[in-house]
Amino acid sequence: xxxxxxxxxxxxxxxxxxxxxxxxxxxxxxxxxxxxxxxxxxxxxxxxxxxxxxxxxxxxxxxxxxxxxxxxxxxxxxxxxxxxxxxxxxxxxxxxxxxxxxxxxxxxxxxxxxxxxxxxxxxxxxxxxxxxxxxxxxxxxxxxxxxxxxxxxxxxxxxxxxxxxxxxxxxxxxxxxxxxxxxxxxxxxxxxxxxxxxxxxxxxxxxxxxxxxxxxxxxxxxxxxxxxxxxxxxxxxxxxxxxxxxxxxxxxxxxxxxxxxxxxxxxxxxxxxxxxxxxxxxxxxxxxxxxxxxxxxxxxxxxxxxxxxxxxxxxxxxxxxxxxxxxxxxxxxxxxxxxxxxxxxxxxxxxxxxxxxxxxxxxxxxxxxxxxxxxxxxxxxxxxxxxxxxxxxxxxxxxxxxxxxxxxxxxxxxxxxxxxxxxxxxxxxxxxxxxxxxxxxxxxxxxxxxxxxxxxxxxxxxxxxxxxxxxxxxxxxxxxxxxxxxxxxxxx
Numbered sequence: 001x002x003x004x005x006x007x008x009x010x011x012x013x014x015x016x017x018x019x020x021x022x023x024x025x026x027x028x029x030x031x032x033x034x035x036x037x038x039x040x041x042x043x044x045x046x047x048x049x050x051x052x053x054x055x056x057x058x059x060x061x062x063x064x065x066x067x068x069x070x071x072x073x074x075x076x077x078x079x080x081x082x083x084x085x086x087x088x089x090x091x092x093x094x095x096x097x098x099x100x101x102x103x104x105x106x107x108x109x110x111x112x113x114x115x116x117x118x119x120x121x122x123x124x125x126x127x128x129x130x131x132x133x134x135x136x137x138x139x140x141x142x143x144x145x146x147x148x149x150x151x152x153x154x155x156x157x158x159x160x161x162x163x164x165x166x167x168x169x170x171x172x173x174x175x176x177x178x179x180x181x182x183x184x185x186x187x188x189x190x191x192x193x194x195x196x197x198x199x200x201x202x203x204x205x206x207x208x209x210x211x212x213x214x215x216x217x218x219x220x221x222x223x224x225x226x227x228x229x230x231x232x233x234x235x236x237x238x239x240x241x242x243x244x245x246x247x248x249x250x251x252x253x254x255x256x257x258x259x260x261x262x263x264x265x266x267x268x269x270x271x272x273x274x275x276x277x278x279x280x281x282x283x284x285x286x287x288x289x290x291x292x293x294x295x296x297x298x299x300x301x302x303x304x305x306x307x308x309x310x311x312x313x314x315x316x317x318x319x320x321x322x323x324x325x326x327x328x329x330x331x332x333x334x335x336x337x338x339x340x341x342x343x344x345x346x347x348x349x350x351x352x353x354x355x356x357x358x359x360x361x362x363x364x365x366x367x368x369x370x371x372x373x374x375x376x377x378x379x380x381x382x383x384x385x386x387x388x389x390x391x392x393x394x395x396x397x398x399x400x401x402x403x404x405x406x407x408x409x410x411x412x413x414x415x416x417x418x419x420x421x422x423x424x425x426x427x428x429x430x431x432x433x434x435x436x437x438x439x440x441x442x443x444x445x446x447x448x449x450x451x452x453x454x455x456x457x458x459x460x461x462x463x464x465x466x467x468x469x470x471x472x473x474x475x476x477x478x479x480x481x482x483x484x485x486x487x488x489x490x491x492x
C-alpha cells in the first residue's frame with residue numbers, strides 16, 4: 001500500500017492521536033505512486049550513487065477519503081463473497097458477530113455494516129481453503145454461473161486464474177478507481193499486463209499488510225554480545241546484507257546460537273527482493289520482459305548464500321514451527337518472518353526488535369519488502385452478472401477500510417503485536433512503504449522465480465548455469481502471458 005503510511009498518519013494526526021513519538025523526524029513517507037524497479041549499480045564493488053539519506057517528513061495534508069460513488073440502494077440484495085479461510089485471511093471480509101477481543105476483526109465487521117446500510121446490501125461470505133477457492137472460480141466462470149460477486153484469492157495461484165481469463169479487468173469496473181489511496185499503487189509492476197489489472201489489493205485486505213516480510217532480532221542476545229541494535233543504520237540508509245553477514249558469523253556467537261532462523265519458502269524471497277532483485281520488468285507498453293542480468297543476480301545471490309549457507313543459518317524446509325521456536329527460545333539472533341508472525345512472539349521472554357530487510361548496499365536508495373504469496377488479492381469473477389453493483393460495493397468496502405480499518409490495524413500491529421519499543425515502531429514505516437511485486441515470483445514461481453530457494457537448498461553456487469538451464473522455460477512462460485493477453489484483447 002504505497003500511500004498506506006501517509007494516509008494512516010494523516011488520519012491519526014487529524015484525530016489528535018500520536019501514533020509514534022518523533023515520527024516526523026525519523027520516518028519519511030514515500031509518496032511515489034509506483035514501486036521503482038530496484039537496481040544494483042555496481043555489484044562487484046558495492047559502489048554506485050550517493051548513500052541514501054532519510055529526511056523527508058510525513059505530509060499533514062488531509063487525504064481525499066471519499067469515493068466517487070452514486071447514491072444507490074439495492075433493497076437488501078445479497079452480495080456474495082468467496083474468500084480464503086487459511087491462516088488469518090478471513091480478516092479481509094470477516095462479518096460475523098461482534099468480538100471485543102479482536103479490534104481488527106471488529107473494525108472489518110463495522111466496515112461491512114456501514115457499507116451494507118449505505119447501499120442496501122447484505123454481505124454473505126463463504127470461506128474455503130485457497131485451492132478450493134480457485135477450483136470454484138474456474139468452474140463458476142466456465143459454466144457462467146453467477147454465484148459470487150467478489151472473490152479473495154491466493155496471490156500466486158490467483159495470477160494463474162487471471163491469466164486464464166477468469167476475472168474482469170479493473171478498467172471495466174466503472175466505479176472502482178485504482179488511483180485512489182486505498183488501492184496499492186505498486187501492484188502495476190507485478191500484475192498489470194498492457195496497463196490492464198485483473199487482481200488488486202490495498203486497504204480492503206488487512207491480511208496483505210500482515211504478510212509483508214521483516215526481520216526480528218533478539219535484544220537480549222544483542223546485549224549479551226555487546227552489539228548495537230541496527231536502528232540507526234536503518235535510518236542512515238546503511239542497513240545492508242553485509243551488515244547482516246557480519247552480525248550472523250558463527251565465530252561471533254556461542255555454539256548453541258544461530259545467527260538467523262528462517263523458513264526455506266520465505267527467506268530466499270525476503271532477502272532477494274530486499275536486495276533489489278527483480279526478475280521480470282516491463283517495456284514501454286507495460287508488457288512483461290525477461291532479461292535478467294547474470295552479473296547482478298550472481299552478486300545478490302552470493303550475499304544471500306553467505307547469510308544462509310556460509311554462516312550456518314537455521315534454514316528449514318520441513319518443520320515450519322521449529323523456525324519460530326528457535327527464536328522464541330532464545331537460540332537465534334535474527335528471525336525472518338512476516339508481520340503476521342509477531343503474534344507468536346508476544347509470549348517470548350526476551351525482548352525483541354524489528355527491522356526492514358537489508359539493502360544490497362548503501363547505494364540502494366530504498367528498503368524493499370517482499371509480500372508473501374499467501375497474501376490475498378481481490379477480484380471480480382467474469383461470471384458476475386451485476387458488474388456495476390460489484391464495482392460500487394468493492395470501492396465502498398475499500399474506501400471505508402481506508403478510513404476505519406487501516407488505522408486500527410496499524411495501531412494494533414504497532415502497539416500490541418509487532419513492537420515493544422519506540423525504535424521498532426519507527427521501523428514499521430520502512431517495512432511497509434516499498435512493498436515489491438514481481439511477475440517472476442507470481443507467474444514463474446515453479447521455474448526461475450524460485451531459483452534462490454532451490455539453489456540454497458542444494459547449496460549450489462553457479463548462478464549462470466541455473467539461468468541458462470531455466471532460460472527457455474522462463475522465456476516460454478513470458479510469451480504465454482503475452483499471448484494470453486493478446487488473445488483476450490482480440491476478443492473485445
